[in-house]
Amino acid sequence: MDKPFSSAPESPKPLREGMSTNIKAVTYVALGGFLLIVMASLVKQLGESMPAFQILFIRSLAGLLVILPVAWHFKTEIMHTNKIGLHSIRGLVGFIGNVCFFYALINLAIADTVTIQFSRPLIMVVVAALFLKEAVGHRRAIATGVGFSGIMMITRPFGEGFDPWVFSAIGGAIFGTLVIVAVKFLSRTEKTVVIMFYYALFTTLFSLIPALFVWQSPTPTEWMLLLLTGTLSIVGQGLFTHGISIGETSFVVPFDYLRIIYSFVLGIVWFAEEPDLWSFVGAAVIVGTSLYLLRTEKSKGY
Numbered sequence: 001m002d003k004p005f006s007s008a009p010e011s012p013k014p015l016r017e018g019m020s021t022n023i024k025a026v027t028y029v030a031l032g033g034f035l036l037i038v039m040a041s042l043v044k045q046l047g048e049s050m051p052a053f054q055i056l057f058i059r060s061l062a063g064l065l066v067i068l069p070v071a072w073h074f075k076t077e078i079m080h081t082n083k084i085g086l087h088s089i090r091g092l093v094g095f096i097g098n099v100c101f102f103y104a105l106i107n108l109a110i111a112d113t114v115t116i117q118f119s120r121p122l123i124m125v126v127v128a129a130l131f132l133k134e135a136v137g138h139r140r141a142i143a144t145g146v147g148f149s150g151i152m153m154i155t156r157p158f159g160e161g162f163d164p165w166v167f168s169a170i171g172g173a174i175f176g177t178l179v180i181v182a183v184k185f186l187s188r189t190e191k192t193v194v195i196m197f198y199y200a201l202f203t204t205l206f207s208l209i210p211a212l213f214v215w216q217s218p219t220p221t222e223w224m225l226l227l228l229t230g231t232l233s234i235v236g237q238g239l240f241t242h243g244i245s246i247g248e249t250s251f252v253v254p255f256d257y258l259r260i261i262y263s264f265v266l267g268i269v270w271f272a273e274e275p276d277l278w279s280f281v282g283a284a285v286i287v288g289t290s291l292y293l294l295r296t297e298k299s300k301g302y
Helices: 003-010 013-046 052-073 075-079 084-107 110-117 120-130 138-155 166-186 192-214 220-246 249-271 277-300
Strands: none
Touching: 013 052, 013 084, 013 110, 013 220, 013 249, 052 075, 052 084, 052 192, 052 220, 075 192, 084 110, 084 166, 084 192, 110 138, 110 166, 110 249, 110 277, 120 138, 120 166, 120 277, 138 166, 138 277, 220 249, 249 277
């Protein structure tokens, strides 16, 4: 009679272990997101005195140098890839997206720029419908339309004070979505380290030529900030990727939206930016609809 009771306490163990893993994953994602927003803030600060192309080149080069030792151990897979064309396209698209993102960071409020970047799930629905010929149900279509209204609230294209640089932020989100599509195709046959290596390589090559045309000698302080920018980018992406890989996606991904909160706080504290009510409302609409779309995609097995 005592046997069933003695074994009962052991049953919740897998649940506790799973929750512990998810908490660790959320910690990685939250910390990685914070480092990436600090990196974005450094880009904004450096952009006040340095060309965006130069900042992007040095950041990409720093990332390439960091990943080279890891890539050396996978040199066989890297040298024998048969997807070099798609890798180069992904690098070009990523380069254009980063240029748009950097210019938006430099010229707009950091919170608005980061929030618009998180509209990628909305853009993905449009890309999937137009180019991948996926069927879009009426609920997803309505959610996407509501989400885009959040972008309108932030940018206010028909009101006073409209800043044309918002098109740069939207362009960054569009090209960022295309990068995700390219990664989905690449990940079918390529290892993560191969994808990361060629991305760092091609973004460095693509940013080199424009950087040479606008190059100016950085001060010692600027060199320090540039190297810090590259380091934070790699470490932040690494923490985020690790968090996503060890945790349940549906549990972990929503915490990546903490980046929007970080950007509001750093915008106020670091750059003395004062977001208005429409920025907060627009951010809430984009986050809400994006999370809804992510949940529907998971339920459909996408």
